[in-house]
Amino acid sequence: MASDSSSKVPITLRDFFFTDPFFKTSWDDFDRVREEMLKESRDFWSSVERDMKQVNFAQTRENKKNKSGLLNKKSMEKYLKEGS
Numbered sequence: 852m853a854s855d856s857s858s859k860v861p862i863t864l865r866d867f868f869f870t871d872p873f874f875k876t877s878w879d880d881f882d883r884v885r886e887e888m889l890k891e892s893r894d895f896w897s898s899v900e901r902d903m904k905q906v907n908f909a910q911t912r913e914n915k916k917n918k919s920g921l922l923n924k925k926s927m928e929k930y931l932k933e934g935s
Contacts, residue, residue, distance in 0.1 A: 868874060
C-alpha cells in the first residue's frame with residue numbers, strides 16, 4: 852500500500868467536519884441515546900438490587916421462623932404473591 856497524499860485529510864477539513872451542523876446534531880443525538888441507555892441500565896440494576904434485598908429480607912424472616920437456610924415452596928409462593 853503506497854502512501855498517497857490524496858488519502859490524507861487535511862486538518863482544516865477535519866475541523867470543519869466537527870463543526871458542520873449536520874454532524875453536530877448527529878453527535879448530539881448520539882450523546883442523547885448514550886445517556887438514555889446508561890439511565891436504562893442504572894434503572895435496571897437498581898431494580899435488581901431492590902428485588903434482591905426483598906428476597907433476602909423474606910429469606911431472613913423465614914429463617915427466623917423455621918431455622919433453616921432455605922425458603923420452602925410455600926414460603927416462596929407467599930412472598931411472590933405479596934410482591935405482586
